[in-house]
Amino acid sequence: MSKVDIAASMIRLLAACHHARRVHVVADATYHGKALRDLPATCTFTTRLPASSVLFALAPPPTGKRGRPALKGARLGTPAQLADTARFTPARVTRYQHTDTVYLAEVTRLWYGSFHTRTVRVILLRDDTTDTDHDLALVA
Known part of the structure; x- marks a missing residue:
């Protein structure tokens, strides 16, 4: 049993x-x-x-044709590739006893490899003083 299996069991028990x-x-x-x-x-x-995770668009609506409907949409890429097209908005956050301006982007996507067809919210954070596409990617 892996650490993730044990954690999931513990979460189910707490719930x-x-x-x-x-x-x-x-x-x-x-x-x-x-x-x-x-x-x-x-x-x-x-x-x-x-950083290596791959995100997908939400599943398209059923077409009405025979066969199983699609479970996921188009491949959108890694968090870095997603950050290239994301729209960041400024936000004031307090961390380590300092208030700073950071830039946040939020999108709803599929992380098919880990959460299958359950939609996830991806939060990308970019610091004001950085040159990278994003500094932190969270999924909820």
């Missing part, structure tokens, strides 16, 4: 014990995978998005 409350989980980049696909609806899970 069952506290069924009337929302459970918000924040984890590092190690914790992502298939075990987290079927968490209860009362749970949210936030983790760092690995």
Whole structure:
């Protein structure tokens, strides 16, 4: 049993014990995978998005033709490729006892490899003083 399997079991147990409350989980980049696909609806899970992860557009509507409908849309690429087309807006954040201006972009996508057809919210953060496309990518 992997660490992600154990974490998913623990989250399900906490959600069952506290069924009337929302459970918000924040984890590092190690914790992502298939075990987290079927968490209860009362749970949210936030983790760092690995740089090599591939994001997809949401599944297109059914065409009415025979066969299984598509589960995912077009391949959008890695977080860096997504940051190239994202629209960043300034935000004031307090971190390490300092208030800074950062730039945030938020998009809803599919991370098919880890969360299959469950939609995820991708948050890209870029510091004011950086030249990179993004400094941090989170998925919730």
